[in-house]
Amino acid sequence: MQDEPLTVRRRDLLSLIGAVAGSAAMYHAMTALGFASESRYQGPIRLEGDPKGASVLILGAGLAGMTAALELRKAGYKVQLLEFNGRPGGRNWTLRGGDTFVELGGFKQTCAFGDGLYINPGPWRIPYHHRALLDYCKRLGVALEPFIQLNHSAYLHASRAFGGVPQRIRAVKADFQGQISELLAKAVSQGRLDEALSKEDQEILLLALKSWGALDHDYKYHASLIASEYRGYAKPPGGGLSAAPMPSDPLGLSEILKSRLWRYLQNFANYNFQTTMFQPVGGMDMIGKAFAREVGDLIRFNAKVTEIWQDDRGVTVTYVDAKNPGQPQKAVADWCLCTIPLSILSQLPVNVSASMKAAIDAVPYAGSVKIGLQFKRRFWEEDDAIYGGISYTDLPIHQIGYPSTGYNKSGRGILLGAYLFEGANSFEFTAMPPDERVARAVEFGAAIHPQYKAEFENGIAVAWHRVPFTLGCSGDWSEEARKQHYRNLCEIDGRILLAGEHASALPAWQEGAILSSLDAIARLHERVIKT
């Protein structure tokens, strides 16, 4: 025992904590020491103490508003919700056959999708580390299935490279990686890295490059069965007399570089888009509907807020019926949690401090467009062997998303025919009438899938700047504005506080809406209990 080091190593400390206090305590200790931090979510919120009949008026029945309603009612608050739409969920939204959508400007679309087919015009995927959202899905009984983000069989497409022919992701990745490995291996063998690496490390690096790049015994990347194991075959392995595989020809490095297709590869490794991602079975709005099963009785639908007024006794919110605006009505409460998007809140009379008002006015809303297209058959599966995932293109549609459900079925299917987020094309698509957005998506998409022309049936297009209940996709904070205004946006201002994705560091994600709501009600509860 005399050899025992005087300082306790971190791992030893952790196993000690684990043995003494159990795995949950060990987990929290690990988090504190900088390991294992997958989420800010600490498990179901505990609002302890008696709110003594305090009332909270929540504005907006999206995920932020309904999270707050669920937890505050459970904690003993009197809760009511006002919602502009005639349905719960807000941006948590799914369009199915028969649904209608009237955008700002008056264009009305009726979704003509077949039975069981849908498109999620808002959020469509859930990262594995969005633990608050995942926990609510579990608690509310929302069934999840994998959302395929990376499909090696999907395409990368550059309109001016490779004769405009889309390339499989697996091929671009293998060829890019292989030829870079070959170059680096060459640099090692020529002694160019002698100063940077020891001889031993150079030898290990060569082994790694051979494996990572699918190089041959001479550290070359070329048309070979080794490379084809990654990029795919000219003739894949078969059975019987014709079983022998034939290698495929790599794309040249120079053309890959010039095509800029490499810039899509890193995207798949982004923390937000890594495997595993999820989607609710049957449509994203299953989450909003599940929340509404819990708190639907508290929601007043079709309520368009026109004024928010506070004094030292409480908050009074004026609203009109959004469908038949008549006599203004009033709702009163001790406190108000407002989740109305800032694009709208900034236009309302609200008597908050100058600093909160400046914060509300400081956040523009991102443009985004999603277009759902119905086809007679799932040709992307039948003809192209693409089951889920996303193809990327430099055409104005940017992405084609394949459904992560209903695989290998015959009959109709839906593609996400365009997904634009920010940038010039999102504005250009927004400025078109919906039927033209759909027609353009079909025309551009046909450059990647020529089957579009024969198989297309109908489509629906949602441009978020024209969505009446948000006037944009999500809060588009600049770094500067965040530095100057974010805290002021989130502080309790008298009897009013805000929540929503715009009051989070995860803009445009549902997790941001929930985490912001939980943070807000924890602070509100603390204030209520103390006074």
Add this chain to the structure above:
Amino acid sequence: MRRGALSGADWATQAVMAGLVLLLSYPALGQNDPAPLKGPTFSSGYRFVEMSGEELYVNVCRGCHMIDAMGASGAGGYPSLVANRNLEASGYAIDLVLNGRRAMPPFGDLMSDDQIAAVVNYLRTHFGNSYQDAVTAKDVQSARR
């Protein structure tokens, strides 16, 4: 964070693409234009390629301010730009397009000084507005902050 990850595509020759890809005919924006190949311009990267005030209005501003600049109203609204007295002060219009305000996004990163001057001049001389003091790219440049 996601801005830029996948932007910056550089297929430039949208005229060629329009010829290759856009074979459908759409209601042309200008009624007298030859129909089949005339369609809206699509930009090739993060920034707009449209240069004239009219084209910028039709392809960008119209998304929110609508046909004939009538504006729209939902839970919140977009103002009508028809005979809009706020356009009288050209500096205000430049600042709004450049830096945004409330629901209005900033276009300073998406448009050049020339483009912003063109669209501001277009708005101030159309839709019942007739302010004759044209703004210049230099005015826009000095308003950038």
